[in-house]
Amino acid sequence: MSFRHRHLLGIEGLSRDDILTVLDQARTFREVLDRPIPVVPALRGRTIVNLFFEPSTRTATSFNLAASRLSAQCVSFSRATSSVTKGESLLDTARNIEAMRADGIIIRHSQPGAPHFLSRRLRAFVVNAGDGPHEHPTQALLDAFTLREHFGDLAGRRILIVGDIAHSRVARSNILCFTRLGARVAVCGPPTLLPRYVEELGCSVFYRLDCILGEVDVVNMLRVQAERMTSASLPSLREYRQIYGLTRERLAGLGPSVVVIHPGPVNWAVEMDYDVADFPQSLVLNQVKNGVAVRMAVLYLLAGGREEADG
Amino acid sequence: MRSSRPAARGRPGKRLIINRSGITRALAQLARAIRLHNHAALAAKSLVFVGVKRRGVPLAERLARLVSRRSSAAVPVGAIDITLYRDDLQMIAETPIVRGTDIGFDINGRTLVLVDDVVFTGRTTRAALTELLDYGRPRAIQLAVLVDRGFRELPIQPDFTGRRLRTDRSDLVDICLQETDDREGVFLTRR
Numbered sequence: 458m459s460f461r462h463r464h465l466l467g468i469e470g471l472s473r474d475d476i477l478t479v480l481d482q483a484r485t486f487r488e489v490l491d492r493p494i495p496v497v498p499a500l501r502g503r504t505i506v507n508l509f510f511e512p513s514t515r516t517a518t519s520f521n522l523a524a525s526r527l528s529a530q531c532v533s534f535s536r537a538t539s540s541v542t543k544g545e546s547l548l549d550t551a552r553n554i555e556a557m558r559a560d561g562i563i564i565r566h567s568q569p570g571a572p573h574f575l576s577r578r579l580r581a582f583v584v585n586a587g588d589g590p591h592e593h594p595t596q597a598l599l600d601a602f603t604l605r606e607h608f609g610d611l612a613g614r615r616i617l618i619v620g621d622i623a624h625s626r627v628a629r630s631n632i633l634c635f636t637r638l639g640a641r642v643a644v645c646g647p648p649t650l651l652p653r654y655v656e657e658l659g660c661s662v663f664y665r666l667d668c669i670l671g672e673v674d675v676v677n678m679l680r681v682q683a684e685r686m687t688s689a690s691l692p693s694l695r696e697y698r699q700i701y702g703l704t705r706e707r708l709a710g711l712g713p714s715v716v717v718i719h720p721g722p723v724n725w726a727v728e729m730d731y732d733v734a735d736f737p738q739s740l741v742l743n744q745v746k747n748g749v750a751v752r753m754a755v756l757y758l759l760a761g762g763r764e765e766a767d768g
Numbered sequence: 769m770r771s772s773r774p775a776a777r778g779r780p781g782k783r784l785i786i787n788r789s790g791i792t793r794a795l796a797q798l799a800r801a802i803r804l805h806n807h808a809a810l811a812a813k814s815l816v817f818v819g820v821k822r823r824g825v826p827l828a829e830r831l832a833r834l835v836s837r838r839s840s841a842a843v844p845v846g847a848i849d850i851t852l853y854r855d856d857l858q859m860i861a862e863t864p865i866v867r868g869t870d871i872g873f874d875i876n877g878r879t880l881v882l883v884d885d886v887v888f889t890g891r892t893t894r895a896a897l898t899e900l901l902d903y904g905r906p907r908a909i910q911l912a913v914l915v916d917r918g919f920r921e922l923p924i925q926p927d928f929t930g931r932r933l934r935t936d937r938s939d940l941v942d943i944c945l946q947e948t949d950d951r952e953g954v955f956l957t958r959r
Contacts, residue, residue: 459862478865485849485868494902497852527852757852761863 460758464576464583467592468633476637480602482754483747489526490750500529503760506559507533508551509586510566515721515745516586516595520563523752529760532559551575561760564588582759590624596720597630599751601638603744604675607716612639617669618660619701620679620728621650623690627720628679632658645669646701649690666701670711678703678719678728694727703729708736716740782942786931786954791914791945794930795827798912799834801928802881805910809879810839814907816875818846820884820896821867826947827914828883846871848882853895869899876904881928885943887913890924915954917941 460478462470471479489497505524509517517533524531534554551562563584564572569591576583587593604611616635622628622644635642636659644655645663655662663669670676681697691697698704703717708730711717716738717729723741725731733739786794809815815835819828825847832843851857851866882896893911900909912928917935933956935941940957 459865482866485866488868488870489852492902493904496902498898499852499857502858757866758863761857 465594465755466572466585468594468597468630473637479598479754483602483751486753487750496526498528499757500527500760503529503560505529505531505561506554508562508564509535513565519748520752522749523756527753555579555581587626590626592630593626594630595752596627597634599748600631600718601634602747602751603740614640615673616640616642616675617673618644618677620646621682622646623650623652624682625679643669676717681724681727698727705730705732708732782955782957784953785956788952791952795830798928798930799831803835806879813841814878816844816878817881818848821847821849823885823943823945823948824883826945844873848896850892850895853899875906878906880906880909881912882909883912886915886941887926888917890920890922893924894922
């Protein structure tokens with residue numbers, strides 16, 4: 458078992474063994490989080506910078522906590538308070554931050570490929586915390602971790618991803634991650650929000666939630682991303698809820714072993730009714746707790762070892 | 769305690785220094801010394817063992833069995849992985865995989881016997897002590913080792929030593945245990 462990547466840019470570049478290495482390490486960090494003093498000295502003296510060009514609460518906080526619990530120093534930067542508003546370019550911003558001796562950069566950006574661009578130009582390691590509609594690898598890893606914690610193994614599990622697949626980096630990373638772990642993945646959403654690539658990735662495609670909901674072990678709801686959508690792709694949020702929402706009625710019809718996950722933040726009464734919050738098989742809060750452990754594993758695997766260590 | 773057992777010197781290669789029955793005898797002596805020294809804690813059921821991963825763990829289990837043999841109290845055994853507390857994490861090329869710590873009991877106020885197979889520089893023991901103190905505040909921590917091979921780099925000495933080996937700094941000392949290696953013996957490799 459080893460992890461030979463310098464950066465975490467997406468699930469796409471990871472093998473099944475890489476994914477399992479991260480998930481196994483995350484299990485040991487989950488144990489750390491339950492200790493009386495939930496901090497270990499592994500990354501003492503390391504500096505990690507959170508570069509968030511798009512808004513985020515849980516991902517930024519989660520990375521921040523993960524770094525702190527590994528004893529690294531973590532500085533956060535958000536778009537609103539930065540020189541980006543004065544027209545500084547991404548590369549300039551990153552170079553300046555690196556000149557302050559950052560060992561790692563966690564970046565969220567609206568442009569697909571922004572983390573890849575930085576990784577080719579900086580000495581620091583780069584973690585993609587979401588690049589436009591492209592990838593969000595740590596979300597996929599924490600979802601896989603949460604499902605493995607519940608089921609033991611993902612092989613043969615039937616996972617349904619519901620919602621705006623086309624604009625969702627979570628959908629893309631999750632499809633790659635779940636299929637690599639042997640799960641059978643189906644997607645469901647309005648035809649205007651289903652990109653053509655999903656079938657090439659081995660997913661079956663459904664346009665009506667009620668046709669497939671009774672056949673699955675996991676329902677992975679996605680956020681309706683009003684901010685990324687052109688008005689033409691969706692008739693109305695009310696109609697969306699009727700056809701694709703996890704409503705109180707649909708929830709009542711789910712089998713007792715079906716679990717629900719959602720990357721958050723939830724648009725209540727759009728993609729999910731509020732009843733899901735009290736649903737015993739909702740793993741949403743487990744996802745949040747596991748997120749810190751998974752990000753600790755990622756930071757540990759990338760930041761540990763010598764600076765010259767490459768691969 | 770038999771002391772200063774001279775390792776066969778001058779010849780290269782891997783040699784068996786202590787065989788299966790030697791390990792069994794050493795553990796019996798260790799258990800006797802631990803029991804004698806911790807009589808009160810054992811009677812008060814406040815004695816616990818923690819083995820340092822990996823080979824300290826089966827040794828801790830064996831010692832706990834031996835120590836509790838003639839008393840009614842089962843002695844709890846935990847396992848500690850010190851990887852995240854190593855002082856050389858930033859100097860080694862590849863990030864070591866963490867196997868995880870598993871201490872399923874409260875260590876506060878307990879007398880804790882930390883068990884490792886070999887004590888060498890003392891750095892592993894230092895890391896284990898730091899990690900244990902993040903778990904709580906034991907009444908006392910004692911160190912038990914199967915083999916002390918010398919060359920300490922920190923002011924750390926075991927309370928209970930199975931065998932002392934006279935070695936060179938560059939020698940390798942390998943402990944094989946039934947539970948982890950499918951065979952039993954202490955080996956010394958000259959380099």
